[in-house]
Amino acid sequence: MPELKFTDYFKNYPDKEGHFGPYGGRFVGETLMGAIYELEEAYEQYRNDPQFIAEIDKDLADFVGRPSPVYFADNWTRKLGGAQIYLKREDLNHTGAHKVNNTIGQALLAKRMGKTRIIAETGAGQHGVASATVAARLGLECVVYMGAEDVQRQAQNVYRMKLLGAEVVPVQSGAKTLKDALNEALRDWVTNVDNTFYIIGTVAGPHPYPAMVRDFQSVIGREAKNQMLSATGKLPDALVACIGGGSNAIGMFYPFIEDESVAMYGVEGAGHGIETGQHSAPLSAGTPGVLHGNRTYLIQNKAGQITATHSISAGLDYPGVGPEHAWLKDIGRANYVSATDDEALEAFHELTRTEGIIPALETSHALAYVKKLAPTMSPDQTILVNVSGRGDKDMHTVASMAGLNF
Amino acid sequence: MSRISECFANLKADGQTALIPYVTAGDPERWVTVPLLHALVDAGADIIELGVPFSDPMCDGPVIQKACERALNNEVTLQHVLDMVAQFRDKNKTTPIVLMGYDNPMEAMGYAKFAEKAAEAGVDGVLTVDSPPEESSELRQALDKYDIDSIYLVAPTTSVERIQRIASFAKGFIYYVSIKGVTGAAALDVAEVREKLALLRHYTDLPLGVGFGIRDGQSAAAVAEIADAVVIGSTLVRCIEEHEKRPEALPAAVAGLLAEMRYAINARNLASA
Ligand SMILES: Cc1ncc(COP(=O)(O)O)c(C=O)c1O
Numbered sequence: 242m243p244e245l246k247f248t249d250y251f252k253n254y255p256d257k258e259g260h261f262g263p264y265g266g267r268f269v270g271e272t273l274m275g276a277i278y279e280l281e282e283a284y285e286q287y288r289n290d291p292q293f294i295a296e297i298d299k300d301l302a303d304f305v306g307r308p309s310p311v312y313f314a315d316n317w318t319r320k321l322g323g324a325q326i327y328l329k330r331e332d333l334n335h336t337g338a339h340k341v342n343n344t345i346g347q348a349l350l351a352k353r354m355g356k357t358r359i360i361a362e363t364g365a366g367q368h369g370v371a372s373a374t375v376a377a378r379l380g381l382e383c384v385v386y387m388g389a390e391d392v393q394r395q396a397q398n399v400y401r402m403k404l405l406g407a408e409v410v411p412v413q414s415g416a417k418t419l420k421d422a423l424n425e426a427l428r429d430w431v432t433n434v435d436n437t438f439y440i441i442g443t444v445a446g447p448h449p450y451p452a453m454v455r456d457f458q459s460v461i462g463r464e465a466k467n468q469m470l471s472a473t474g475k476l477p478d479a480l481v482a483c484i485g486g487g488s489n490a491i492g493m494f495y496p497f498i499e500d501e502s503v504a505m506y507g508v509e510g511a512g513h514g515i516e517t518g519q520h521s522a523p524l525s526a527g528t529p530g531v532l533h534g535n536r537t538y539l540i541q542n543k544a545g546q547i548t549a550t551h552s553i554s555a556g557l558d559y560p561g562v563g564p565e566h567a568w569l570k571d572i573g574r575a576n577y578v579s580a581t582d583d584e585a586l587e588a589f590h591e592l593t594r595t596e597g598i599i600p601a602l603e604t605s606h607a608l609a610y611v612k613k614l615a616p617t618m619s620p621d622q623t624i625l626v627n628v629s630g631r632g633d634k635d636m637h638t639v640a641s642m643a644g645l646n647f
Numbered sequence: 648m649s650r651i652s653e654c655f656a657n658l659k660a661d662g663q664t665a666l667i668p669y670v671t672a673g674d675p676e677r678w679v680t681v682p683l684l685h686a687l688v689d690a691g692a693d694i695i696e697l698g699v700p701f702s703d704p705m706c707d708g709p710v711i712q713k714a715c716e717r718a719l720n721n722e723v724t725l726q727h728v729l730d731m732v733a734q735f736r737d738k739n740k741t742t743p744i745v746l747m748g749y750d751n752p753m754e755a756m757g758y759a760k761f762a763e764k765a766a767e768a769g770v771d772g773v774l775t776v777d778s779p780p781e782e783s784s785e786l787r788q789a790l791d792k793y794d795i796d797s798i799y800l801v802a803p804t805t806s807v808e809r810i811q812r813i814a815s816f817a818k819g820f821i822y823y824v825s826i827k828g829v830t831g832a833a834a835l836d837v838a839e840v841r842e843k844l845a846l847l848r849h850y851t852d853l854p855l856g857v858g859f860g861i862r863d864g865q866s867a868a869a870v871a872e873i874a875d876a877v878v879i880g881s882t883l884v885r886c887i888e889e890h891e892k893r894p895e896a897l898p899a900a901v902a903g904l905l906a907e908m909r910y911a912i913n914a915r916n917l918a919s920a
Contacts, residue, residue, distance in 0.1 A: 258781060268750060268777045270706040271813075272827055275804035414712055415702065424705045431706065432828040434804060531750040531777065532703060544724040545755025546702040 247574055250498045254568065259448020259535075262571060264564035267447040268531045272431045280438075281449040283354050288456065293349065300345045301460060304378070305335045307342075309461075311468040311625070316595045324478065324618035326611060327625045329465045329493065332600065338630030339461060339489040340371040344440055346457035348375040351438035358382040358437045362426040364391055364419035364485065365556035365603065366398025367630055368442030373407035383407040386425040388418035391555045398634050416549050419485075419559045423533050443486025444563030447534030451563050458492025465625055466496050473623055479504040479614065482627040483607040484524070484577070485556045487563035489629035494575060504576065507566060508610045510552030511579035521550040523562050524570050524577035537564040553582035553638065554602035556630075580609035586642065588612055589632065601630035602638065650743040650771045651796050651819040654693055655854040655875060664871035664912055666691055667856060668905050669747065669880035671698035671714035672731055673723030675891040681734045683898045688742050690902035691909030696774070696878065699728050699748030706776045708831040710881040713888060725752040725761070729768040736769035745772035745798055745819070750786075758789040766793035772819045774798040780816045787816065800824050801847060803839070814851040820876060821853050826860040831881025835860030841873045864911030871912040879908055 259265045267277060287293040301307040310333065314326045331339040344361075351359055359381050363369030369385040376383035385402055389411040392399055402409050415421035423445075430439045444451045444458075469477050480497060482490035484507040497503045509522035520526065523538040530539040532547060540560040541547050552558040569575040580588070588608035593599045600608060604627070611626050618624070632639070637647055648656070658665050668687050672680050684695055700718035704711060725748075732744055746765065753761045753775065765773065773790055775783060780799060787797045796819030801810060804827065814821065823844060825835035835857075844855050857870045858878025870877050886904050890897040 266782050267779065268782055269779070270776050270802070270824075271779060271800035272706075272802035272804050272824060274779055274809065275802075275806060414709070415716075420703060424703050427705045428708070428829045432832060434827055530754055533705070534777075539751075541751070541755065543755065544726075545752035546719060547751075548702075 247501055248499050254565065255448065255452050259452065261565050261568035263529070264537050264567040265448055265451055265535050267534065268536065269447045269534050270431060272434065276430065276434045277447050277449070283350060284449050284453050287350060287353060293353070296349055297346055300349070301342065305341050305345065306333065307460065308464040308468070309333050311465055311472060313472065314596050317592065318615070320595055321612060321615040323615040323620065324622040324624045325620065326615060327469065327472070327477065327623060328598070328628045329461060329625060330628055331461060331489065332598070332604070332628045332631035336367070336371045336374050337633060338367040338371070338601065339458060339492060340368040340442060341374065342460055342492065343442065343454050343457040343488060344368070344371040344375045347438070347440040348379055348381065351381065351440070352379055354438065356436060356438035358384070358433065359440050360384045360386065360426050360429050360437055361440045361442060362386045362419065362422035363442060364388070364422070364558055365554065366391070366395040366402070366634060367556060369407070369409070370398050370401050370405070372440050373402040373405035376407060377405045384429065385409050386412050386422040386429070388412050388416070388422050390417040391419065394555050394638065395634060419555070420533070420547065427533070443488040444491050444565060445486045445533055445535060445561060451535065451565055454488050455491045455495055455565060458488050459495045461489065461492040461627065462494060462496035465493060469623070469625060476500055476503050477625040478502070478618065478622040479506060479624045481506045481508065481607045481611050481614065481624060483557065483603050483629060484509045484562060484566065485559050485603060486561070487566045489627050491563060491565055493627045498574060505574065506610055506614065507575055507577045508606045509577060509579040510554060510557035510606055511581040512551040512553070514581055515579060519551040520579065521552040521557050521559060522579045523560060524566060525579045529567065532561050535564045537561050537567045553585060554606070554635070556601070556603040557606065578610055580606040584609040586639070589639065598628065599632035600628055601632050602635045604629045649794060649796055649819060650741070651694065654743050655820065658693060664874065665693040665854070665856070665876035666905070666909055666912060667694045667696055667876050667878040668692050668883050669696040669698060669878060670883060670887065670901070671700055671711065671718050672728040673700060673718035673721050674714040674887055675717045676894045677721050677723060677727065679894045679897055680731050683901060684735050685738065686898035686902035687905055688739060690906040692742065692905060694743045694745060694876070696745045696747045697728065697732065699725055699746055699752055701749040701752060704749065706829055708829040708881060710831045710884050710888065714884045717891065725756055729764050729770070732770055733768040743771040744769065745774055746770055747774045747776065750775050750778040753786065758786045762789035762793050762795060765795055770795060772796035772798045774800070774822060776800065780813055798822055803827050803843065807846070810847060810850050814853070817851065817853055819853070820856050821847065821851060822856045822858060822878070823847065823874070824859045825857050828859070830859055833860055834862060835866065835870070837869045837873070840870065844873055864907050867908045868911040868915035871915060877912065879905065
């Protein structure tokens with residue numbers, strides 16, 4: 242087998258048309274083509290503009306509270322008996338997850354583009370809350386689309402969005418979850434394309450979203466690289482992150498892609514188990530196709546219809562995945578694995594009790610894989626896990642598993 | 648000459664505007680579609696747009712979304728849609744059929760296989776709403792091999808530069824989306840459409856069809872004055888929805904609605920002749 246070289250990765254992906262190999266691209270109706278070219282142009286203009294970057298950095302520092310710490314999980318490391326485990330604490334961000342890194346970038350871009358109204362889709366509600374938060378601060382009108390099913394599951398986040406002044410629209414079509422919210426947001430955008438900026442919450446959608454959201458989230462990996470170097474004197478041996486659409490994972494992975502010694506593990510939701518068909522793990526069990534503006538791995542039937550997904554965590558309950566992950570899988574740069582609902586719950590409780598950190602259920606999938614990985618590695622090796630969010634929003638889900646209702 | 652080009656040439660010779668109904672295949676029952684297509688032709692359809700149902704129709708409004716859901720509840724696949732076309736062709740060899748849908752079911756079948764089967768079934772054109780010319784070269788080449796027309800959309804937001812690019816790839820006719828929005832959303836503004844069509848005609852000799860905002864005989868007739876084809880979608884699909892529980896009565900009811908449009912268009916054509 243020829244030796245794989247990833248040293249030219251940054252300059253090659255995506256290409257000008259937004260392709261990562263066969264993945265990505267711009268699969269939208271003609272009415273939106275003008276809007277996504279306009280967005281691409283604006284993003285290309287501002288991404289290297291020192292003033293724009295300074296504005297984002299200031300907000301990330303003063304409003305979000307960055308840099309987020311890297312924390313050595315001493316107790317958990319001893320308990321698992323293997324590699325040293327470090328946690329990148331995105332759960333400590335304002336609004337409680339990594340999502341705000343991206344919404345700040347996109348909302349500031351919206352403002353520069355003269356858009357007065359922002360729309361967003363949300364699953365767990367974290368991206369909706371992060372969007373409503375920046376909208377409140379920047380004085381933008383904000384409409385959040387959320388599957389009716391998720392509105393039920395995440396009632397507290399719905400209320401938070403409303404407090405922040407956003408309109409939350411429950412989506413009744415299809416499976417009434419995240420993918421349907423995305424469809425509805427795209428329909429809104431087509432209709433209000435002149436004054437509206439669509440803030441996509443993950444590395445999905447048509448080009449330039451997957452690259453742009455990745456760039457905004459890459460602050461996670463850039464910080465973590467320096468933090469790990471100063472804490473341990475070397476790069477981590479493995480990175481672990483959960484995968485819904487893949488934004489927290491790519492944010493952590495991206496700055497390390499050309500460092501070939503660093504292994505990467507993306508953890509999908511295996512739901513009730515891959516073999517039951519009730520999961521949300523397209524990279525582990527899906528096939529390539531086109532949905533929501535890009536080509537990627539999808540959970541679909543043989544006829545090309547998108548099929549129902551399941552995960553205990555609303556933020557992972559999505560039949561697609563960012564196209565860059567599809568490509569990283571195919572070229573063998575990252576490994577994609579999965580954790581079941583039960584494994585995630587167990588890891589949720591374990592981190593809570595051993596370290597005093599209550600993680601989001603999405604994050605708990607990454608933690609569940611760390612439980613498997615760490616014991617196979619040696620104590621001089623290190624694992625860096627992205628704690629993408631905190632578990633406050635999941636209290637009622639976890640409590641109801643234990644038979645409690647608030 | 649393709650069946651679509653021939654159809655437009657004949658209509659032009661007669662000073663007529665093409666009437667193109669859209670229905671979703673397999674909605675609300677699989678067996679209804681073929682009789683419905685024949686009834687539409689009898690009621691004055693010149694070309695038929697047959698929707699391939701998709702689970703995530705992001706460019707469609709609620710009316711066609713629900714049509715897709717009904718069809719998918721009947722487990723209608725792209726293969727079934729092709730079978731319906733073949734069955735329609737048993738009796739009708741002249742009315743062009745354009746498949747309208749999303750990329751993924753075609754990709755799942757494989758573009759080459761899809762093109763081959765579509766040609767065999769008697770499909771004349773394919774419009775993939777979420778696959779602009781930039782992304783559809785592979786599908787286009789596959790369809791070209793069988794002389795199936797790749798139909799493309801132009802929207803109110805399409806720049807002149809893009810119009811030129813789209814015109815260079817388009818075959819059969821160009822479909823102008825008359826509103827910023829999803830199917831069935833709003834009423835169109837005839838003056839605006841007139842201006843855009845005039846612009847389009849600088850860049851293409853292809854016939855121009857207009858759709859997305861046409862709801863009644865009056866708007867159909869107004870559009871017929873400026874366009875080469877009028878596409879009626881959500882209005883007919885709403886009528887199908889109303890007959891969900893009485894599918895036997897459906898072909899006649901939908902055809903009756905289309906006949907009203909035909910009548911309004913013809914009356915206007917006569918008046919302006
Ligand atoms: C805390 C948290 N982690 C992860 C995710 C999954 O998204 P992504 O894969 O884009 O990071 C979500 C989505 O809602 C989330 O709220």
